[in-house]
Amino acid sequence: MSKSAASFKRFLAxxxxxCGTFVLPxxxxxxxxxxxxxxxxxxxAFNRQFIAPASGPGPVLQDPKHPYVSNDEFRVTGRQPxxxxxxxxxxxxxxxxxxxxxxxxxxxxxxxxxxxxHASCWPVGVPGFILRPMTExxxxxxxxxxxxxxxxxxxxxxxxxxxxxxxxxxxxxxYGESIGHYEGDTLVVDTVxxxxxxxxxxxxxxxxxxxxxxxxxxxxxxxxLLEANLRVEDPGAFTMPWTAVQRYRIDHRPSEVPLxxxxxxxxxxxxxxxxxxxIPQAKTPDF
Numbered sequence: 001m002s003k004s005a006a007s008f009k010r011f012l013a014x015x016x017x018x019c020g021t022f023v024l025p026x027x028x029x030x031x032x033x034x035x036x037x038x039x040x041x042x043x044x045a046f047n048r049q050f051i052a053p054a055s056g057p058g059p060v061l062q063d064p065k066h067p068y069v070s071n072d073e074f075r076v077t078g079r080q081p082x083x084x085x086x087x088x089x090x091x092x093x094x095x096x097x098x099x100x101x102x103x104x105x106x107x108x109x110x111x112x113x114x115x116x117x118h119a120s121c122w123p124v125g126v127p128g129f130i131l132r133p134m135t136e137x138x139x140x141x142x143x144x145x146x147x148x149x150x151x152x153x154x155x156x157x158x159x160x161x162x163x164x165x166x167x168x169x170x171x172x173x174x175y176g177e178s179i180g181h182y183e184g185d186t187l188v189v190d191t192v193x194x195x196x197x198x199x200x201x202x203x204x205x206x207x208x209x210x211x212x213x214x215x216x217x218x219x220x221x222x223x224x225l226l227e228a229n230l231r232v233e234d235p236g237a238f239t240m241p242w243t244a245v246q247r248y249r250i251d252h253r254p255s256e257v258p259l260x261x262x263x264x265x266x267x268x269x270x271x272x273x274x275x276x277x278x279i280p281q282a283k284t285p286d287f
Contacts, residue, residue: 032182033219035140035226042137042152043226043248048072048202049084050131050230050244057242059232060086060093060101060205072134083108086203097206097237104204116199123156123174125198126191127213127230130246132156137251147180147187160189172209174198187217200232208236224250 035043048070052058062068063085074081085108086101093101107114118124124132129151132138136152147160160180170177170193178191191213200207211234220227226248233241 031184033185033187033217034142035187035217035219036142037223040252042139042251043133044137044251045131045133046247046249048131048134050127050201050246053243053245057092057240059242059244060090060201060203062203063087063105070134083114084202085109086201086205092238092240092242093205094237094239100206101203114204116202116204117197118154121154123195123198124151125200126158126175126178126194127215127232127244128199128201129156129158129175130215130228130230131201133248138248147189160187166190166192172196176211176213183216185218189215189217191215206237207234210234210236226250 035041049062049068050059052061064087066082066085068084069077069079069082071081073079085105088098088102088105090098104114118132129149130138132151132153139150139152141148141150145162147162149158149160150156158175158178160178162181163179164181166177166179172193172195174195176191176194178189180187180189182188192211193209194207194211194213196207196209198207199205211232213233214231216229218227219225228246228248229243230246231241231243232238
């Protein structure tokens with residue numbers, strides 16, 4: 001095992017162990033949610049697309065002329081999988097953002113490569129992060145100063161710092177700067193500074209450097225379901241703020257094997273000429 005892999009596993013062992021012993025200040029202990037009462041609990045999303053809100057502006061949805069059949073649905077029903085194609089008539093899209101989605105749709109219809117960035121190991125960003133845990137679960141680590149969200153697939157990691165204000169000068173990064181706090185039974189996460197190369201969803205919906213995402217996580221159904229409600233503002237890409245929902249079911253895994261290591265970039269060349277983007281390369285070593 002490599003030194004970095006060993007360090008990663010020690011980090012997980014420590015962090016996931018904290019999940020079961022996490023104690024909040026007395027003032028909020030009875031109300032704040034615990035998303036990981038033990039190290040074997042993760043969360044699976046119900047679908048790969050955001051759910052529209054009950055009312056008001058919502059996210060880009062699947063083009064109704066081209067119904068979406070996911071690989072997950074194929075495994076259950078045997079229906080032929082299709083690709084995600086965004087509805088370019090969505091009222092939230094500014095003209096340039098609509099053109100980005102339209103061009104990707106045209107690639108899909110022409111049978112050409114229209115792979116999402118994460119197919120080449122690029123980080124998924126925010127809020128795209130919360131669409132990913134379908135075939136592999138998402139884990140939480142909660143401590144008084146930080147909440148960590150981990151995707152099993154490729155071990156993408158988000159850090160949410162429990163503080164009340166953003167840094168003075170936030171530099172763009174793959175997941176931006178996320179700060180959080182608890183409001184009763186809800187974890188509220190505020191994120192800015194998200195790298196413009198990330199997609200917001202599987203349609204290729206773009207954003208500008210002005211993207212601002214607020215997520216609200218709460219448990220329902222006696223802790224068996226997790227619901228994330230998000231609000232997205234970006235005057236550089238959208239005509240108005242919009243909201244969306246994502247839901248997850250609980251996953252009880254054996255506590256002795258809570259998470260396995262998966263390194264995407266070690267075996268992800270374009271073997272089948274799918275038109276994958278180059279795997280991202282670090283300009284400087286991280287050690």
